[in-house]
Amino acid sequence: xxxxxxxxxxxxxxxxxxxxxxxxxxxxxxxxxxxxxxxxxxxxxxxxxxxxxxxxxxxxxxxxxxxxxxxxxxxxxxxxxxxxxxxxxxxxxxxxxxxxxxxxxxxxxxxxxxxxxxxxxxxxxxxxxxxxxxxxxxxxxxxxxxxxxxxxxxxxxxxxxxxxxxxxxxxxxxxxxxxxxxx
Amino acid sequence: xxxxxxxxxxxxxxxxxxxxxxxxxxxxxxxxxxxxxxxxxxxxxxxxxxxxxxxxxxxxxxxxxxxxxxxxxxxxxxxxxxxxxxxxxxxxxxxxxxxxxxxxxxxxxxxxxxxxxxxxxxxxxxxxxxxxxxxxxxxxxxxxxxxxxxxxxxxxxxxxxxxxxxxxxxxxxxxxxxxxxxxxxxxxxxxxxxxxxxxxxxxxxxxxxxxxxxxxxxxxxxxxxxxxxxxxxxxxxxxxxxxxxxxxxxxxxxxxxxxxxxxxxxxxxxxxxxxxxxxxxxxxxxxxxxxxxxxxxxxxxxxxxxxxxxxxxxxx
Amino acid sequence: xxxxxxxxxxxxxxxxxxxxxxxxxxxxxxxxxxxxxxxxxxxxxxxxxxxxxxxxxxxxxxxxxxxxxxxxxxxxxxxxxxxxxxxxxxxxxxxxxxxxxxxxxxxxxxxxxxxxxxxxxxxxxxxxxxxxxxxxxxxxxxxxxxxxxxxxxxxxxxxxxxxxxxxxxxxxxxxxxxxxxxxxxxxxxxxxxxxxxxxxxxxxxxxxxxxxxxxxxxxxxxxxxxxxxxxxxxxxxxxxxxxxxxxxxxxxxxxxxxxxxxxxxxxxxxxxxxxxxxxxxxxxxxxxxxxxxxxxxxxxxxxxxxxxxxxxxxxxxxxxxxxxxxxxxxxxxxxxxxxxxxxxxxxxxxxxxxxxxxxxxxxxxxxxxxxxxxxxxxxxxxxxxxxxxxxxxxxxxxxxxxxxxxxxxxxxxxxxxxxxxxxxxxx
Numbered sequence: 001x002x003x004x005x006x007x008x009x010x011x012x013x014x015x016x017x018x019x020x021x022x023x024x025x026x027x028x029x030x031x032x033x034x035x036x037x038x039x040x041x042x043x044x045x046x047x048x049x050x051x052x053x054x055x056x057x058x059x060x061x062x063x064x065x066x067x068x069x070x071x072x073x074x075x076x077x078x079x080x081x082x083x084x085x086x087x088x089x090x091x092x093x094x095x096x097x098x099x100x101x102x103x104x105x106x107x108x109x110x111x112x113x114x115x116x117x118x119x120x121x122x123x124x125x126x127x128x129x130x131x132x133x134x135x136x137x138x139x140x141x142x143x144x145x146x147x148x149x150x151x152x153x154x155x156x157x158x159x160x161x162x163x164x165x166x167x168x169x170x171x172x173x174x175x176x177x178x179x180x181x182x183x
Numbered sequence: 184x185x186x187x188x189x190x191x192x193x194x195x196x197x198x199x200x201x202x203x204x205x206x207x208x209x210x211x212x213x214x215x216x217x218x219x220x221x222x223x224x225x226x227x228x229x230x231x232x233x234x235x236x237x238x239x240x241x242x243x244x245x246x247x248x249x250x251x252x253x254x255x256x257x258x259x260x261x262x263x264x265x266x267x268x269x270x271x272x273x274x275x276x277x278x279x280x281x282x283x284x285x286x287x288x289x290x291x292x293x294x295x296x297x298x299x300x301x302x303x304x305x306x307x308x309x310x311x312x313x314x315x316x317x318x319x320x321x322x323x324x325x326x327x328x329x330x331x332x333x334x335x336x337x338x339x340x341x342x343x344x345x346x347x348x349x350x351x352x353x354x355x356x357x358x359x360x361x362x363x364x365x366x367x368x369x370x371x372x373x374x375x376x377x378x379x380x381x382x383x384x385x386x387x388x389x390x391x392x393x394x395x396x397x398x399x400x401x402x403x404x405x406x407x408x409x410x411x412x413x414x415x416x417x418x419x420x421x422x423x424x425x426x427x428x429x430x431x432x433x434x435x436x437x438x439x440x441x442x443x444x445x446x447x448x449x450x451x452x453x454x455x456x457x458x459x460x461x462x463x464x465x466x467x468x469x470x471x472x473x474x475x476x477x478x479x480x481x482x483x484x485x486x487x488x489x490x491x492x493x494x495x496x497x498x499x
Numbered sequence: 500x501x502x503x504x505x506x507x508x509x510x511x512x513x514x515x516x517x518x519x520x521x522x523x524x525x526x527x528x529x530x531x532x533x534x535x536x537x538x539x540x541x542x543x544x545x546x547x548x549x550x551x552x553x554x555x556x557x558x559x560x561x562x563x564x565x566x567x568x569x570x571x572x573x574x575x576x577x578x579x580x581x582x583x584x585x586x587x588x589x590x591x592x593x594x595x596x597x598x599x600x601x602x603x604x605x606x607x608x609x610x611x612x613x614x615x616x617x618x619x620x621x622x623x624x625x626x627x628x629x630x631x632x633x634x635x636x637x638x639x640x641x642x643x644x645x646x647x648x649x650x651x652x653x654x655x656x657x658x659x660x661x662x663x664x665x666x667x668x669x670x671x672x673x674x675x676x677x678x679x680x681x682x683x684x685x686x687x688x689x690x691x692x693x694x695x696x697x698x699x700x701x702x703x704x705x706x707x708x709x710x711x712x713x714x715x716x717x718x719x720x721x722x723x724x725x726x727x728x729x730x731x732x733x734x735x736x737x738x739x740x741x742x743x744x745x746x747x748x749x750x751x752x753x754x755x756x757x758x759x760x761x762x763x764x765x766x767x768x769x770x771x772x773x774x775x776x777x778x779x780x781x782x783x784x785x786x787x788x789x790x791x792x793x794x795x796x797x798x799x800x801x802x803x804x805x806x807x808x809x810x811x812x813x814x815x816x817x818x819x820x821x822x823x824x825x826x827x828x829x830x831x832x833x834x835x836x837x838x839x840x841x842x843x844x845x846x847x848x849x850x851x852x853x854x855x856x857x858x859x860x861x862x863x864x865x866x867x868x869x870x871x872x873x874x875x876x877x878x879x880x881x882x883x884x885x886x887x888x889x890x891x892x893x894x895x896x897x898x899x900x901x902x903x904x905x906x907x908x909x910x911x912x913x914x915x916x917x918x919x920x921x922x923x924x925x926x
Contacts, residue, residue: 322819
């Protein structure tokens with residue numbers, strides 16, 4: 001079955017609204033906005049983090065420092081079998097001490113990516129606090145990790161697959177929920 | 184950068200020689216190496232990918248460069264790296280190669296990097312032990328990580344390997360670097376030219392599928408890549424050439440010779456270089472030489488190799 | 500002394516006497532007593548050889564039994580047992596032991612141990628030079644009196660042309676032939692044949708010219724002096740051609756080839772398996788073809804194994820550090836039979852190459868089933884298929900390149916001097 005035939009569980013408007021809401025919540029929750037740094041987790045956390053940064057800029061006229069994190073080498077569940085390594089750049093701006101880091105990812109699932117991201121982040125220094133923003137939370141946590149900002153909660157089964165598509169990478173915005181054996 | 188076919192990366196347990204790899208596996212390794220290059224440019228150059236893994240550098244012949252490169256690569260991946268210089272230890276006490284390999288394997292390392300003066304040593308080791316074996320250079324046979332880092336350097340500078348003109352100049356007869364590069368470049372459909380005095384060319388050099396000449400100017404004409412090989416001084420004593428001076432007269436890469444190459448040629452050398460023998464200082468220090476990039480890429484490529492061989496859950 | 504043995508219903512082939520028929524053969528008092536149909540044994544032990552070939556026991560001009568000095572590799576006893584297992588009733592063992600067989604005392608000791616083995620006849624080959632170092636002649640006369648049948652520095656080549664000529668001249672006084680291991684100094688440090696495989700894998704090569712140059716030198720000396728020269732284990736097309744030319748001129752040049760040199764090539768070395776490392780090295784397909792031609796047209800006089808056992812731990816090392824040599828006595832027959840199956844030579848030719856032709860070179864007894872000949876006989880099954888399992892060899896050596904291969908043809912019974920010395924099937 002091709003992607004076109006599956007109705008998206010979020011369309012571009014839904015996604016824009018969710019990301020805007022997260023942006024508002026971040027502003028609300030962090031009184032000292034000048035201490036926050038947005039850090040996107042590769043791959044799709046990066047454009048989402050950028051959109052949040054843009055929103056905050058529009059809403060508050062403030063340039064929020066922005067970074068990106070590649071966690072490939074920090075994962076404890078990676079498989080090297082056959083796949084081309086999908087590692088990317090890690091680029092963390094400014095000194096971390098005293099900052100509030102907001103990690104941004106597209107989907108929160110087992111929590112292992114976030115664990116790896118926190119490990120990687122802490123290699124660069126000791127931030128004052130680390131918060132987590134995700135576009136989707138699909139449950140099935142394997143580690144004690146809880147997001148601070150959630151775009152949408154989507155109950156799923158483990159056999160299902162969530163595909164987040166972003167304009168910056170995929171040429172369009174939508175979220176698809178497919179059965180694992182549908183492709 | 185060459186594009187790799189997805190899901191066809193290198194999945195081998197051992198890395199013995201380039202001839203064992205498919206073109207897709209070579210491309211996969213190059214791409215993985217290029218990704219690892221970024222890690223070496225990070226402020227924190229260490230990632231935990233191989234935390235808890237043990238890598239033994241088992242060196243039966245001395246080699247500071249390759250050993251150091253593997254050691255840095257392993258450490259940047261958070262592996263525990265142990266260096267054993269076998270020439271200084273068990274071998275002088277009469278232990279056989281097989282017993283040495285079995286003893287090291289019994290300590291359960293995840294991979295053993297072997298450097299040895301005997302061709303085939305790494306292959307034989309892989310038949311003795313279940314531990315992963317990485318060939319760090321065996322006699323004049325193979326030096327796959329050197330070839331891979333060379334290819335990675337070419338990949339970064341050139342669009343494509345297809346029909347790329349690569350010239351290799353120097354002691355082909357005794358060179359594992361040449362053999363590994365020839366095998367890999369052939370898989371990737373590059374055009375290879377070899378240039379050496381007949382005494383430093385194997386008698387059946389037709390097996391390399393390369394153009395062969397003794398004239399360095401003809402050899403580098405139209406070349407996109409020129410690889411110079413190190414000349415070992417002890418070959419003089421074996422009656423293979425009369426003197427370094429005469430060797431340099433006919434085989435040194437000088438600015439004069441460089442006029443024959445393409446403008447965007449890159450000059451490579453596995454190091455350490457003999458200035459004024461196989462390469463003149465002007466060329467070695469010139470903007471076409473990528474010799475130091477090769478060294479940087481050595482670490483990245485060895486990280487890639489260690490990562491793909493030792494890393495992760497392989498049976499998912 | 501041995502009692503009578505009657506071998507019934509076998510296919511008896513004796514190239515020396517032109518015999519090739521299904522018949523019975525009676526042995527009494529250690530000699531071939533009579534050959535003919537429907538013989539009565541009169542109390543003789545009867546061996547039913549139906550479906551089997553009855554041949555003179557094989558004669559191997561070239562083996563290395565490691566005694567004295569390297570008994571852990573092979574003893575004269577284990578070597579002589581390995582020989583009879585392979586169908587060989589006579590073997591000539593090379594002098595590169597420790598101490599070297601370069602004097603009568605060592606020669607006598609080898610003869611004595613050979614008799615004690617009660618297996619194949621063991622004939623010592625004396626050294627050409629003291630300690631095989633090519634400088635001074637060994638005591639050839641004394642060794643001849645003690646039982647040496649030829650002289651050779653095998654394992655090493657006699658490089659000095661003056662020395663080899665002296666040896667040929669001096670040995671002629673005792674009617675002994677000098678065997679040359681043809682290998683000049685260009686082979687130094689070589690590991691495998693200089694060719695495609697050595698080029699591809701960066702392994703040091705032994706050029707074919709290393710053999711050809713010495714073979715040609717010896718032929719030239721033989722032509723000049725009129726003295727015989729025997730070229731051991733020839734392996735190249737160049738040497739086959741040189742010998743053919745020498746024979747056409749009527750020179751006293753003889754040569755031998757090993758089963759491995761007419762069976763496998765340098766291509767096997769892609770595995771870096773040390774059991775394919777021997778000297779001379781496995782050569783190219785063209786060389787193999789030339790050797791088969793030489794066997795077919797009679798240029799090559801005989802098949803010899805160059806049986807060279809080594810301990811497993813000595814071979815389980817890097818290719819360039821491993822010793823040269825493989826065991827051959829227990830696989831020679833099936834490999835030779837393959838030549839018959841391929842139509843290179845006839846079965847009679849094959850048996851001649853293993854019996855009367857080698858024995859004639861050194862004037863050894865045996866090699867024939869003529870009435871009154873010593874009862875040295877082997878009875879073999881030319882069709883039996885078996886898998887080579889070196890751990891089952893009677894030789895101490897396990898270093899066979901044919902390990903695990905299925906071969907066709909197996910020796911069943913060996914009789915030496917009228918005694919059954921090998922008969923595991925209890926025929």
